[in-house]
Amino acid sequence: MDQDVHIITVAVDDLDAARRFYVSGLGWRPLFEEPGEIQFYQSAPGQVLGLFDAEALDVDIGDGGVHSRPGGFTLAQNLHDADLVHRTVDRMERAGATILKQPQPAAVPGMMHAYVRDPVGIVWEIAHNPGWRIDDDGAVVFDAPDAG
């Protein structure tokens, strides 16, 4: 099994609220949308974030289970500097998100981060980690924190 994620699908109770936050609030552009059913946003090269009506996701999985309570995951952005972390968190709050953790130093030395919950329940980590970079070919290079 190749080591790829092509779609992150999240169960959403209120797709109109999702659209107000991501499109009107943050300026994102849907790749495709079907009102009341799904919104796709490109989220990385070769990948989309899909916001899917919660009941429709349960029906689609079809095992009789309830998969529609978002939890147990976060999505993250790693930004170029600490100032951009503050500005991004401010913009998310103005667009209707709730700050769970104000920007502050993280456990990794030199890193700072915040946690923000969007109006439909997705928890975002907004961070600056100087030990993270992306090579020209898309490879993530992660300098492990020095314990010394």
Add this chain to the structure above:
Amino acid sequence: MDQDVHIITVAVDDLDAARRFYVSGLGWRPLFEEPGEIQFYQSAPGQVLGLFDAEALDVDIGDGGVHSRPGGFTLAQNLHDADLVHRTVDRMERAGATILKQPQPAAVPGMMHAYVRDPVGIVWEIAHNPGWRIDDDGAVVFDAPDAG
């Protein structure tokens, strides 16, 4: 706020089980790991999937909430043909996953898919959708299903 996801972090109760499934079972290679704490796997250009000890994630978010029950999301792979869907689902099952939905036609015309839960609770959709392709620059091109 840029339209990017750099990290998908999932709360995991049993990181050893995660390692047995992804590394020993599926042949994935961690980019970085801290035993008992986190495993990072590159999941797209410029992006990692992070499996994070569930209690540590709650502590890291730090708002007093419980964020450590995976639910309300799926990760998906869109594969080249239907045969590869069957082979991937078989391999996941041999590695310890549970099939929630056997490979079968999906709602989108011409598409087939299956749902599989890994041993730590992540639900994967394994699909072949002929209307999905990735351009050389990483742009996802999504042909909306023809309603006619």
